[in-house]
Amino acid sequence: MTLLDGKKTSEAIQDEIAAEVTALKADGSKIPHLAAILVGNDGGSVTYVNNKVLACERVGFVSSLFHYEDTITEEDLLNKIKELNEDEEVDGFIVQLPLPKHIDTEKVLEAVDPKKDVDGFHPINVGRMVAGLPAYLPATPAGILQLLQRYEIETFGKHCVVVGRSNIVGSPMSILMSKNASPGNCTVTLCHRYTQDLAYHTRQADIVIVAVGIPGLITEDMVKEGAVVIDVGTTRVPDASRKSGFRLRGDVDFDAVAPKCSYITPVPGGVGPLTIAMLLKNTLSASKKEVYA
Ligand code: ADP
Structure with a gap:
């Protein structure tokens, strides 16, 4: 029996990503930037998002975290998503799930620009995956x-x-x-x-x-x-x-x-x-415009 060591594999992938970031820095290219939206204070979600931000730092990415109270309105959340869609500095972003009950998760996921949807949750990315087209994979x-x-x-x-x-x-x-x-x-x-x-x-x-x-x-x-x-x-x-x-x-x-x-x-x-490593990999792909030109 062989143990599949996800920690070691994740570290290997993150080392590969870090090496690419070092090369990007060396030739003055843009550094990949991942943004995360967190709503509320669910213990698991806070830990996951913090780990994602820390992982960004480890590989040399820029990261930003937008943390809102769970009373945020759907409209305010959608406005923030629109802002991140338009922010050229941000290559990809995620909305940490689950969202509070008063917010329509499907609507929120569909509001994310598929080109920046590094979680691969947007129906366009799901459809492209099913069709075998380049897509961000979950x-x-x-x-x-x-x-x-x-x-x-x-x-x-x-x-x-x-x-x-x-x-x-x-x-x-x-x-x-x-x-x-x-x-x-x-x-x-x-x-x-x-x-x-x-x-x-x-x-x-x-x-x-x-x-x-x-x-x-x-x-x-x-x-x-x-x-x-x-x-x-x-x-x-x-x-x-x-x-x-x-x-x-x-x-x-x-x-x-x-x-x-x-x-x-x-x-x-x-x-x-591995989940975090693949999120970083998708963000690197987003910054290199590998999935969508
Ligand atoms: P995750 O986010 O880890 O994929 P979810 O909680 O969203 O998990 O989904 C749970 C899935 O597990 C559902 O698709 C459900 O049909 C399936 N499931 C729940 N109970 C059983 C069971 N006893 N046997 C097989 N599948 C189950």
């Missing part, structure tokens, strides 16, 4: 592709079972794994909360990718010997022995499942760290 699925690629895991002709059909992970992952690409060319089964006999499906899988947010959902009996298991779940569970009062748990019962696997991601330190 960071978590893109990070999983990087893991598969850098660990040289064969996907051609394999059966990949994706569990979870969210817009940001499961659904795009299922599309990317089925593409005529490398990694890709899998036969894909997409499971969700109404799937009957989930274990029947996961047991067929050469590659299982789980993104449901239910700690320990995937047990030892649900995985075939030699499978590749990618765990996207990061649920905060109470842990009095930690200073933070919680620890992260994946969707896979790691201790029981790991011995059966050829490759498996730990939680934390698996898929999580």
